Amino acid sequence: MTRATHTLASFAFILACSSNAPQPRSSPQPPIGPLAAPEATWTPDQVRKFVVDIDVAITKRVSKLAYGGADRNPVGVCFDQPARPLAKVSETLPWLGTMVEGRAFPCYLASYFGCVVDDWVAMAGIAHLGPGTVPFTQAKVVIVEQTPTKVVADISEVDSQAAFGGVLDKDQTQDRTEFGLKSRYTLNRDIKGIWRIADRVPDKGVEWECRPR
Numbered sequence: 001m002t003r004a005t006h007t008l009a010s011f012a013f014i015l016a017c018s019s020n021a022p023q024p025r026s027s028p029q030p031p032i033g034p035l036a037a038p039e040a041t042w043t044p045d046q047v048r049k050f051v052v053d054i055d056v057a058i059t060k061r062v063s064k065l066a067y068g069g070a071d072r073n074p075v076g077v078c079f080d081q082p083a084r085p086l087a088k089v090s091e092t093l094p095w096l097g098t099m100v101e102g103r104a105f106p107c108y109l110a111s112y113f114g115c116v117v118d119d120w121v122a123m124a125g126i127a128h129l130g131p132g133t134v135p136f137t138q139a140k141v142v143i144v145e146q147t148p149t150k151v152v153a154d155i156s157e158v159d160s161q162a163a164f165g166g167v168l169d170k171d172q173t174q175d176r177t178e179f180g181l182k183s184r185y186t187l188n189r190d191i192k193g194i195w196r197i198a199d200r201v202p203d204k205g206v207e208w209e210c211r212p213r
Contacts, residue, residue: 132207
């Protein structure tokens with residue numbers, strides 16, 4: 001029987017490698033990248049679009065992988081559940097690393113994809129439904145801190161089942177754009193000028209998994 005092989009220490013090693021190692025030419029290009037980020041001061045609209053675009057890109061990729069691997073046998077157990085393979089680690093972690101880094105990386109991996117089992121990224125835990133809340137195109141944004149290399153902002157969120165592709169379901173009321181539920185996002189700029197989500201801290205009680213296995 002296979003098992004989840006990455007402890008916190010080994011996961012950190014994988015993350016470091018995926019963030020710093022040169023990417024092969026066949027690797028997918030960042031769907032967000034520096035062109036989506038402002039050259040000067042961020043506005044609330046730009047922050048909102050940046051995080052929503054990343055959420056939508058990841059959600060679409062997971063949905064496609066899950067559909068294609070629906071009949072695959074489990075490769076191990078994660079979060080006390082059978083873990084069904086989605087994609088190879090060598091493909092998924094570098095792709096995710098184009099948009100997310102630091103403390104946010106294991107959270108996005110566990111909350112959207114699942115866990116790492118041997119050479120596979122496998123779905124288990126809350127990844128079956130995704131995180132409890134997501135940002136959306138009408139979300140309220142309050143920028144808390146901003147420097148040339150860092151932005152910290154509170155962004156209102158809704159239940160992940162209440163928005164599709166970042167857009168609120170038509171039955172949702174307008175007051176959902178005010179702060180009811182929110183996450184605090186930290187965006188970091190690297191030495192090449194590329195911005196990524198470095199941290200995301202939802203309100204207490206929201207389903208958000210940060211364990212690497």
